[in-house]
Amino acid sequence: MDLNFTPEELAFRDEVRAFLRESLPLDISDAVRRGGELGADILSRFHALLNGRGWLGYVWPRDHGGTGWNAIQRHIFEEEMAAADCPRILPFGVNMLGPVLIKFGSEAQKSHYLPRILDGTDWWCQGYSEPGAGSDLASLRTRAVRDGDDWVLNGQKTWTTLGQYANRIFVLARTRADGKPQEGISFFLVDLDNPGIEMRPIRLLEGGHEVNEVFFTDARIPADALVGEENQGWTIAKYLLTHERTNIAGVGRSYRALAQLKDLARQTMRDGRPLIDDPLFAARLAEVEIDLEAMNILNLRMLDQAQKRGQPGAETSMLKIKGSVIRQEISDLARRVLGPAAAPFPGSAPDNLALLPEDAVNNAADYFNMRKMSIYGGSNEIQRNILTKAVLRL
Structure with missing residues (x-):
């Protein structure tokens, strides 16, 4: 989605694009593009690449080894990583435990564990x-x-x-x-x-x-x-889960998956015309795109509020619900586009499926795996209960 970025934000986006274009190893982006499991070597190398640039702790304040970026910068960074076929930054250390230690940890815990998260000593x-x-x-x-x-x-x-x-x-x-x-x-x-x-x-x-x-x-x-x-663990657990649920939204990766889904639908012929021109398919595509645009705005609002308050709030449950539903819908549309070609498991997908992104379905295993999104991080039913009590006060 194109926003009205300031000149400084556009310059930052260009900086991120240039770094990823020049520094991201081809074997890493190829592995992401083809889907399937990413092993420890690829994930560790990507973390080290970002850490060498000082960007791994992109959600951390500068005085704890992070970037100190604002909400728009983090949004741009995540979107450009998705567009460049980067692996996702593993959330457990960087996006989940790191913020917990910064807020609740002792000085000894911060000084010992935070650098080890960044340099890869601890997974x-x-x-x-x-x-x-x-x-x-x-x-x-x-x-x-x-x-x-x-x-x-x-x-x-x-x-x-x-x-x-x-x-x-x-x-x-x-x-x-x-x-x-x-x-x-x-x-x-x-x-x-x-x-x-x-x-x-x-x-x-x-x-x-x-x-x-x-x-x-x-x-x-x-x-x-x-x-x-x-x-005090329940308080800490809830704090950590708000960060996890914000991360689950995956707006940038959904945009990447949607763009490549459109490309595939343009190339796929049904009844003598491109599938993207089929009225029923086009209506579903338009619906998910509208939902994604709306979630993108919501995501930016949530990031801005989190920055002002110092932490995400219960409203992040909306991101978790909508983000998982949108990504499941994109994967379902991709499965319908591929038809019988959606069946292969990892390692046996035809070469013509290589254009599909990590979060679009290019095989049956990915499609089934995507079903879990509405469960992990707290099921969507639980998220609706949280919104009812903590936001609507009902």
Whole structure:
């Protein structure tokens, strides 16, 4: 979407475009463009590329090693990365834990962990969901019990994305059994090399390994692994989730997927004419494009409000809902354009599908994987409840 950028903002956009054009390795952009899983090597190299330019901590203030960019600059940066077929910046360290440590962490935690997020020393994963405690996260049962100078963890986490590459995990654990469930949870930083921690892969439908389950059996972690105060974890968890839900919107990547979907629809012939000229298809395409334009404006408003308040608010649930619905609709339209060609799994897609972006469906595995967007980060049903209570006050 073209906005009325100031000359300074246009110059910044040109700077970002030039850097990505000159510095992004071709094998990385090709891997993103063809879809499928991106391994640790590609993701780590891309993080290192941005960190070398000083841009990895693009949502952090400058005095903590970030860029100090305003809302418009972050918007431009994300949009240009999507347009250049860059991998997504892994959110767990940069966009989720980093802001938590900056707001709630001790000075020792900030000085130790923030630089390690940026330089790639630590790869973080998220220990929130459990069997029976997904959207109802407050019902989690993983426990942390204080024992001298340590905490002892017992329990299980699931759907731990890319945990197979991580060396650290931030964990929500119950530290008090009485009272409201939300009031007895604490937030911990855990080294995955500790004895008593086991990670097992969860194989997806197409055989991919994106998520995991993690088991804690009398795993001992030091007392200073606690972030904030004991039993303050629910407040920290909600703060982190507002950042996660803002990131899920993926406006730039939806624009990229939509543009390439249009190109594919122009090339695809049905009944002797391009599919994009079919009235029913064109109507669905127009609807999703209108929704995306509206979400883009909403996203900018949310970023501006977050900058003024110092953190995103409950309104980010709207971005999570709309962002996931739009991206699922784009993937469904892409599947309809491709027809039988949508069936192959990664590694077997025909060459003529190489133009499709990461977030458009170019195979059955991607299409099915996209269905989870309305669930992770808090299901869309839960987001509507949050909006009803926290925004509408009903």
